[in-house]
Amino acid sequence: MTRYxxxxxxxxxxxxxxxxxxxxxxxVDTSDSWIFERTGIKNRxxxxxxxxxxxxxxxxxxxxxxxAGCDAEEIDLIIVATGTPDRVYPSTGCLLQQRLGIKNCxxxxxxxxxxxxxxxxxxxxxxxxxxxASKVLVVGSxxxxxxxxxxxxxxxxxxxxxxxALLLAASDxxxxxxxxxxxxxxxxxxxxxxxxxxxxxxNKDEAGFIxxxxxxxxxxxxxxxxxxxxxxxEANNMQQSGIDWLVPHQANTRIIAATAKKLKMSMDNxxxxxxxxxxxxxxxxxxALNEGVRDGRIQRGQVVLLEAFGAGFTWGSALIxx
Ligand code: ACO
Numbered sequence: 001m002t003r004y005x006x007x008x009x010x011x012x013x014x015x016x017x018x019x020x021x022x023x024x025x026x027x028v029d030t031s032d033s034w035i036f037e038r039t040g041i042k043n044r045x046x047x048x049x050x051x052x053x054x055x056x057x058x059x060x061x062x063x064x065x066x067x068a069g070c071d072a073e074e075i076d077l078i079i080v081a082t083g084t085p086d087r088v089y090p091s092t093g094c095l096l097q098q099r100l101g102i103k104n105c106x107x108x109x110x111x112x113x114x115x116x117x118x119x120x121x122x123x124x125x126x127x128x129x130x131x132x133a134s135k136v137l138v139v140g141s142x143x144x145x146x147x148x149x150x151x152x153x154x155x156x157x158x159x160x161x162x163x164x165a166l167l168l169a170a171s172d173x174x175x176x177x178x179x180x181x182x183x184x185x186x187x188x189x190x191x192x193x194x195x196x197x198x199x200x201x202x203n204k205d206e207a208g209f210i211x212x213x214x215x216x217x218x219x220x221x222x223x224x225x226x227x228x229x230x231x232x233x234e235a236n237n238m239q240q241s242g243i244d245w246l247v248p249h250q251a252n253t254r255i256i257a258a259t260a261k262k263l264k265m266s267m268d269n270x271x272x273x274x275x276x277x278x279x280x281x282x283x284x285x286x287x288a289l290n291e292g293v294r295d296g297r298i299q300r301g302q303v304v305l306l307e308a309f310g311a312g313f314t315w316g317s318a319l320i321x322x
Contacts, residue, residue, distance in 0.1 A: 080092045
């Protein structure tokens with residue numbers, strides 16, 4: 001009998017503070033209309049001074065565990081995707097394990113920028129399929145507002161904070177049908193975030209902020225996501241019409257629309273959270289999935305395509321029978 005990973009619960013958390021395009025236009029030379037037309041974003045959430053990746057992860061994770069109706073102690077693996085960990089170490093996964101009071105499980109972090117949740121999901125799926133784990137908690141949690149330069153209009157308009165979570169369990173019913181992950185390290189200069197604490201003499205003056213050549217990233221993202229759609233459909237011997245929902249990484253509506261077009265899919269079948277959340281990096285796909293599940297759009301038995309693209313470059317997809 002085939003052993004699948006099935007989504008048994010989802011959760012999400014967004015910090016209270018809302019920062020609008022109007023507020024950002026007080027900080028940098030931009031406007032609500034420019035931001036909305038070019039990106040689809042109107043508002044984003046900003047974490048409070050006491051919040052961390054692990055504190056937000058805990059709230060999202062508890063929601064997912066509650067939705068699954070299981071006990072936290074049943075979890076045998078925690079994978080947290082984050083580019084903004086509380087500490088260099090312990091991992092945010094271990095800090096989350098402590099917060100959830102789980103004594104006996106494995107926990108670690110995955111760093112694949114905005115593709116982090118897809119990478120984490122892919123790893124989780126392999127652990128479950130091989131029998132190495134039975135219940136895996138996957139979380140994406142990001143404090144993008146703390147690594148954004150609020151004087152750089154090319155990046156500060158885009159990002160927001162939040163956490164998304166899902167719980168996977170082994171099942172003989174179809175769940176994750178396939179995952180596909182890729183990396184290409186040659187694009188470092190187009191999108192990176194320095195770590196000033198470990199700077200060399202050559203880059204000691206760099207601040208720890210996101211640096212992005214947005215227009216160039218945009219073009220690669222559109223092409224790459226088009227290719228990953230083909231790869232996913234081919235691997236599953238499926239036509240575009242077999243997919244009920246697209247749950248994309250929320251970076252830019254124009255990138256998402258290009259992927260929907262490739263799938264010959266109406267935007268009505270795309271879960272969009274971008275307008276009020278911005279780009280929450282590795283949290284975005286999980287937050288969008290949680291929203292689609294909780295508001296009843298995504299139903300059991302439907303086929304859902306998750307995809308993401310981010311720094312590295314990294315990119316990936318997961319095809320799920322929900
Ligand atoms: N307000 C007003 N004008 C602006 C702003 C702004 N906020 N930002 C840039 N401009 C100006 C530029 O200076 C430029 O002016 P010029 O023509 O006089 O030189 C003009 O607008 C066009 O700039 P572009 O950079 O070409 O604008 P573009 O349409 O590409 O939009 C954006 C920029 C929104 C950043 C877009 O390129 C984008 O979304 N890129 C992809 C981001 C992404 O997917 N990142 C990957 C995930 S993130 C991660 O992994 C951490």
